[in-house]
Amino acid sequence: MYSSLVAHIAKFVTLDESEKEVLCSLLTYEKFKKKEHLLKEGQSGNTQYFIVKGCTRQYIINEKGTEQTLQFAIENWWVTDYLAFHNNTSSQFYFQAIENCEAITLEKSNMEIVLEKVPKLEKYFRLVLQKSYGASQIRIKYLFTMSAEERYHNMNNRFPEFMQRVPQYMVASYLDFSPEFLSKIRAGKT
């Protein structure tokens, strides 16, 4: 049940059997149907989610009432509002399944317990965060240096399969332009 997480951890640190047991005793497993929310704005951000299967997005609703996708996540990524998680406040973001999903959940209080008992996991989570933060830095770089059209082509080249999985209007907001504009880019040049 938790084997995909255990396998992911094994890429970074080596756990023995008893450590794995401690960890697994503190996890839960949840399924989310397409469009269901893992976490909503305003809810306590005290849980993080490891995506076992499927695809999720992080979004907000702006003052005009439209949704803006800030991030996607697929298999083997941890997601949550880390500022809320860090400060024990409520989430500023929605996290939603955009396909049927399965996720492993870890509450902050349980995380603290398991880190106490299995300190090796500090390294694991540090590395996961280091990678996520690095990805976030690059994302900002792309937003700053590329035009809307370039961002679209760049994403299309780097993640062609992914673009099939996700509705265009979510991609458009992820790349920070309107769905109509995306449609026009596609019309201009397959």
Add this chain to the structure above:
Amino acid sequence: MYSSLVAHIAKFVTLDESEKEVLCSLLTYEKFKKKEHLLKEGQSGNTQYFIVKGCTRQYIINEKGTEQTLQFAIENWWVTDYLAFHNNTSSQFYFQAIENCEAITLEKSNMEIVLEKVPKLEKYFRLVLQKSYGASQIRIKYLFTMSAEERYHNMNNRFPEFMQRVPQYMVASYLDFSPEFLSKIRAGKT
């Protein structure tokens, strides 16, 4: 010499004297004059910097040859290109002192040694990264939901002192618009 870092760590985990000694034996201390670079694009990103004093920025040079500031950092922040640091590749960013600065440096190889000997620091760095990543998520949110003018006023309200310390053209590029435009915002409304 390293007391500001030791104090910062103490906010997150408690080290005993011998642990502090191990840590300090693996650090170096560097001063940077205003406009000097801590790290340049293309150089190995194998070092992270803890800002003791002063202010730095992370920037890139875009295809038009103009600089774009992606992030500022002041006292008590760690900076580096974390993707490069993670993957042992070269930095995609410039990191530059915008005031005379003092920084504590930690090389990746030394970081690995100290984490081996003082595992408590895994927690410290995990928390630092968790916070940085959270801040980065929020930054993307602001870029997406606010107009250029709103981003300026928001920043002005939240960091009035900081705005005094930094040239306007850097603020403009940090907020992702032109210096001329910033000048016009200011003209329209103190």
Add this chain to the structure above:
DNA sequence: CGAAAATTTGACATGACTCAACTGGAGTGG
């Protein structure tokens, strides 16, 4: 099959950029 959601298309609007010229202040060196 029908309703709702997603995408496309076109006309029009505008926020922000570019470029160029001007102003003012901070260093620098004679």
Add this chain to the structure above:
DNA sequence: CCACTCCAGTTGAGTCATGTCAAATTTTCG
């Protein structure tokens, strides 16, 4: 301590990338 330069900031005119809105079309899915 003045004169000169240079860089940051300002201002205005013209432009363009992308947004908005509304209507038409296609796709999805109960």
